[in-house]
Amino acid sequence: MNKLLEGVTVLDLTNVLSGPFTGYQMALLGANVIKVETPGAGDLARQLGADSDLNKEKMGTSFLAQNAGKRSISLNLKSAKGKEVLRRLAGNADVILENFRPGVMDRLGVGYNALKDEFPRLVYCAISGFGQTGPLADAPAYDQIIQGRSGVMSITGDEQSAPLRVGYPVCDTIGGMTAAFAIASALVSRNNTGKGCFIDVSMLDSVMVTMGWIVSNQLIAGRSPVPMGNDNFTASPSGAFRTGDGLLNIAANKQEQFEILCDLLGRSDLKTDPRFAEREIRKTNRKALSEILEEELRRGDAAEWERKFNQAGVPAGQVLSVLDALTQDQVQHRGLLMKVLFNKEDLDQTQEITLTRSGFTIDGEQTGVRHGPPRLGQHTDEILLATGYTPANISNLREEGVV
Numbered sequence: 001m002n003k004l005l006e007g008v009t010v011l012d013l014t015n016v017l018s019g020p021f022t023g024y025q026m027a028l029l030g031a032n033v034i035k036v037e038t039p040g041a042g043d044l045a046r047q048l049g050a051d052s053d054l055n056k057e058k059m060g061t062s063f064l065a066q067n068a069g070k071r072s073i074s075l076n077l078k079s080a081k082g083k084e085v086l087r088r089l090a091g092n093a094d095v096i097l098e099n100f101r102p103g104v105m106d107r108l109g110v111g112y113n114a115l116k117d118e119f120p121r122l123v124y125c126a127i128s129g130f131g132q133t134g135p136l137a138d139a140p141a142y143d144q145i146i147q148g149r150s151g152v153m154s155i156t157g158d159e160q161s162a163p164l165r166v167g168y169p170v171c172d173t174i175g176g177m178t179a180a181f182a183i184a185s186a187l188v189s190r191n192n193t194g195k196g197c198f199i200d201v202s203m204l205d206s207v208m209v210t211m212g213w214i215v216s217n218q219l220i221a222g223r224s225p226v227p228m229g230n231d232n233f234t235a236s237p238s239g240a241f242r243t244g245d246g247l248l249n250i251a252a253n254k255q256e257q258f259e260i261l262c263d264l265l266g267r268s269d270l271k272t273d274p275r276f277a278e279r280e281i282r283k284t285n286r287k288a289l290s291e292i293l294e295e296e297l298r299r300g301d302a303a304e305w306e307r308k309f310n311q312a313g314v315p316a317g318q319v320l321s322v323l324d325a326l327t328q329d330q331v332q333h334r335g336l337l338m339k340v341l342f343n344k345e346d347l348d349q350t351q352e353i354t355l356t357r358s359g360f361t362i363d364g365e366q367t368g369v370r371h372g373p374p375r376l377g378q379h380t381d382e383i384l385l386a387t388g389y390t391p392a393n394i395s396n397l398r399e400e401g402v403v
Helices: 018-027 052-056 078-091 102-107 142-149 170-193 204-211 212-219 255-264 279-284 287-299 303-313 322-327 329-334 380-387 391-399
Strands: 009-012 032-037 071-075 095-098 123-129 197-202 238-242 247-251 316-318 337-343 350-356
Touching: 009 018, 018 032, 018 170, 071 380, 078 380, 095 170, 102 287, 123 170, 142 170, 142 204, 170 197, 170 204, 197 204, 204 380, 238 287, 238 337, 238 350, 247 303, 255 279, 255 303, 279 287, 322 329, 322 350, 380 391
Parallel strands: 009 032, 009 095, 032 071, 095 123, 123 197
Antiparallel strands: 238 247, 247 316, 337 350
8 A cells, every 4th residue: 555645644624525535535645534524414425325224324335435544533613622622633734624615614713814823834725616716606516516617518418418417526526636636736845845825726627627628729719619429529530439239439530540440340442532531521521421430330349349449559448337347357457446344333343345546556556545434433532532632531522512
């Protein structure tokens, strides 16, 4: 297990996806991530997922997906003593991570402005839908809202189906990855300057940054994008094609790739057909070309054509279900998936679950976590004892509903 962030302590006050995803990426690299949750309820994601029994246990699959390796403390930040506990935790922390609406932490008296003078080395990262400033700063934001306002939905789908939502919470995830990158950069800077900083992550901004080609075509070339379904707007044939069995992505973006494709399909005549001979002309006649190619592709299945095309240097890949994608040989070889244990409702019972690691290795070594996702408040006593509280102090805090 790679430990690039070993020695870094993160107070993760986040809920649902964007923030928890950030904390998980840091935990995978060895950071000590302390998940601070509301007593009794905890992260809303604990109640979300396809397994209703796990939801009842506050260990929903949505929570399990991005909280392994963290320790959980329950803490009522609306109480004076709860705020005192957080300040003491902040004294031993490198990072505070939160994804409340702008102003919530300030109103509680534990926002960046209230902490920065006392803890000048603290890196404080706030993730929100629209950022901390601007006319939409206070607006509620969920992934689908950001997909709509970013323009992502307008270019997803085809002429009949667009605007269409991307099939997973892409904006939450991109926001979380952006925050992880920003925090890591801030920690490097702090090592040089000794000063922490405030990081304002906007999910809207983060997503639009990833739309580079689309945005550049609009701003520089004045070309408004249109939804093209499975087709690639930069070239033809480049998109998803029906075969005798299964859908196949083909990306013959170069002239030589197109010509090889024609030969493999037994249609060398297409190379000199005036409708398809040149790159830009092929884009204009995309529909006619696709119909011809699919007629030939029906002679074999997607797996067969994938092998033939790739061997000849024409990029191609099957369109897989999520299950098939997870079990494919490449994913297994890379070790992307890991098995971890977590406690069932009866703490004497454990269940093994499979989770994803990071999307990279370091010197050939995979990232990983020390333990599975925590139960709500599972590590409260352990964390408080390490912060200087006595067993009697902790008992009093519990009786008063602080933890």
